[in-house]
Amino acid sequence: MTAAEPWVWLARIRRTQGRKGEVFADILTDFPEKFAERKRLWLLREAAGSGRTARPANVSGGGAGDAGPREVELVAHWLHKGGIVLHFAGVDSISDAERLAGLVVAIPRTERAGLGEDEVYIGDLIGCVLVDVAPLGIAGAEAVLVGEIEDVDKTAGPVPLLVVRGVRGEVLVPFAKNYLRKLDVERKRVEMALPEGLVELNEAE
Numbered sequence: 001m002t003a004a005e006p007w008v009w010l011a012r013i014r015r016t017q018g019r020k021g022e023v024f025a026d027i028l029t030d031f032p033e034k035f036a037e038r039k040r041l042w043l044l045r046e047a048a049g050s051g052r053t054a055r056p057a058n059v060s061g062g063g064a065g066d067a068g069p070r071e072v073e074l075v076a077h078w079l080h081k082g083g084i085v086l087h088f089a090g091v092d093s094i095s096d097a098e099r100l101a102g103l104v105v106a107i108p109r110t111e112r113a114g115l116g117e118d119e120v121y122i123g124d125l126i127g128c129v130l131v132d133v134a135p136l137g138i139a140g141a142e143a144v145l146v147g148e149i150e151d152v153d154k155t156a157g158p159v160p161l162l163v164v165r166g167v168r169g170e171v172l173v174p175f176a177k178n179y180l181r182k183l184d185v186e187r188k189r190v191e192m193a194l195p196e197g198l199v200e201l202n203e204a205e
């Protein structure tokens with residue numbers, strides 16, 4: 001999702017869960033605890049071939065001609081096996097829930113949670129270019145373009161991993177504060193001073 005898009009993705013529905021219309025979803029938000037404060041949510045359908053762009057979705061199974069994103073009421077939720085179970089008003093059976101598989105749960109960008117100082121939305125990092133500025137400390141050296149951030153893995157450990165598409169393949173870079181030098185979400189640019197050999201080590205794998 002780019003900064004220009006009006007929606008913030010919270011979850012992606014994978015499958016049914018239970019017999020009363022519940023669905024199991026992958027968590028895409030940095031603040032899953034905020035589901036307790038949200039009763040109004042919207043369902044979007046991912047556009048074909050894109051992991052971050054959505055088109056309208058209809059809970060009843062309508063197609064691309066739907067008028068817009070479908071607003072739903074969240075009546076219950078709970079964390080479950082690394083994901084989240086969601087139950088929406090009016091979705092009361094397995095067949096109802098099956099129609100929601102693959103849909104994205106979202107809120108308008110204007111309603112997303114506020115951030116503290118030096119914090120950033122993980123979703124805003126996707127699409128940014130990553131630049132290694134560590135070489136600037138060496139006489140005559142220039143900053144190195146590592147690649148474009150395609151995803152962020154928050155399950156790998158205490159520090160999220162940036163999944164970067166480099167010139168020679170995928171590069172995994174720890175998003176550690178002591179590496180970060182400058183973050184410009186508007187210009188889609190992240191500058192980090194990476195340890196020597198980190199990029200080459202990832203490429204070798």
